[in-house]
Amino acid sequence: MPLLSQRTAYSDSQARLSRYQAIPASHALSPIKPPVPCPLTLLCSPPAVRRVPPRFSIPPTNHEVMPGGSVNLTCVAVGAPMPYVKWMMGVVELTKEEEMPIGRNVLEVTNILQSANYTCVAISSLGMIETTAQITVKALPKPPTSLIVTETTATSVTLTWDSGNPEPVSYYYEFRVMAVNNIGRGPPSSLVDTRTSEQAPSSPPLAVQARMLSASTMLVQWEPPEEPNGQIRGYRVYYSSDLGAPLSGWQKHNTDDSRLTTISGLTTDITYSLRVLGFTSVGDGPPSDVLQVKTQQGVPAQPSSFEAEAELDTRIMLSWLWPVQDQITKYELMYWEANSGNKLSVTFPPAGSYAVEGLKPDTLYMFSLAARSEMGLGVYTQPIEARTAQSTPSAPPQEVHLLSLSSTSIKVSWVAPPAASRHGDIVRYSMAYQAATGEDLERQEVSGIRADVSSYILEGLEKWTEYQVWVRAHTDSELKLNLLPTLNCYLTSVTCYPLSPVPGAPPRKVEADALNSTALRVTWKPPLQVKQHGQIRGYQVVYSRLENGEPRGQPNIMDVSLPEAQRCLTSDFLHEAQVLMPVQSSSVHGGRLCCAHVYGAHVLDPKRPQC
Structure with a gap:
């Protein structure tokens, strides 16, 4: 039930009865004593009043509201005599008899949850009139009906349903389908359960590791694929002593859906390469990265899941899986710049990660890692690459020139820093300028100059004033590393006077x-x-x-x-x-x-x- 209240405006007129006294005048020339005045009472009746039946000067209007909304309905009626005004909703009177106002009645309706008609009634001794206003609540759409699943694939489900709404809806949500119009979402349909069909795994097994149980027997273990796309039926382990041979030429070892297996009958004292893949009833998934193992008992296997990630502009963090029960005494790492044959090596105690420091910013590096035990050095990993993060340029913009264009403007031009000193892609330039003399000595900043721009015009300068200008180049290192390049990026400063114009008047x-x-x-x-x-x-x-x-x-x-x-x-x-x-x-x-x-x-x- 909506909440109702009313505001009243009252007006009326009343006839008045006036009493007057008349005294006869004395005769101005009479020689006798004037008579005693006698009172005379006159009754003055009011003038004739025009009688007009009631009519609505401001009838109420229709409204549309959101659920829970509010609205004021105003109704004004006039006539002679002035009519009383009340509100009704159907047969229910909303205005109390003793509170019925004259002429104007405002009905406040709040917390509206359903549509309704409200009737304004005007009553006087000359008759009664009424008019109706409609409040319409904008309704959410009804739930769709007859929801069924008509088709499924490995990555999609096709649903069909009936709208269930006489009015058009804007769009639908799938699975539990909800109709939506310009008011909002309607209630959802009933829930329908279905299962997508299987397909081959879309990712390889994770954390593949291997170690030698004896000189000719290898233990291999792994974790399931991240995206199996169905039920894993089993795994295949491919292994070969010829890394360059196609995978179809490698030897194959099948196993069930367990996460480890052993391979026997291997040739001793050689290096085997192996890859593992999972399969469903539909087909095989992709194989894992190559893992190499020496068939020499006690020699550590190749580190697996070897990854590199840039942490700073001069540091890259390396990580790998801790080996399975291998007695590792240390790790040996080789790394080099991608375009250089100068390889550097470093050794460090057993660990699952290592940070390489002192690298060049925005430079591509290659890394290869091997584990060593008392029995010998294991196989180095295949080289992986990582680029150090971009840094602020280590050299300023070059060939900065200033040209006075007028008495209040200077053109600044420059060339980008040398390529070897940029340490990343130049994404923008900024500029600062400051007057050397005068009243305003505050440094002014200009930011957001596009990277493809090589000049900028400073305007609004003071006449005949010496200015110092700085030009700064920026990379996007502050976005990737949350640094403040304005603290340490290089800039170039030049001093110039704005163009002094000729005198504007003669001597x-x-x-x-x-x-x-x-x-x-x-x-x-x-x-x-x-x-x-x-x-x-x-x-x-x-x-x-x-x-x-x-x-x-x-x-x-x-x-x-x-x-x-x-x-x-x-x-x-x-x-x-x-x-x-x-x-x-x-x-x-x-x-x-x-x-x-x-x-x-x-x-x-x-x-x-x-x-």
């Missing part, structure tokens, strides 16, 4: 005064600080002779290399000459002199010299 207050008939004095003020765009390195005074208002001949240039200079003297003018004289401020731009070509002043009619 100010340029003036020229004639000193005598052949000399002028030129004075000026530097551009505003915000327009200098760097450090002013000097000025140029360019002057030409004018004839009829046009420059004549090549202009003369006077360099004033003192940045603090604000005046200069020019001479060798002709008497009474007209001179065009612009003044330019200059700054350093990538080692070149860059000028703002702005005309500062015209000296047209110099005065006569003042003697």
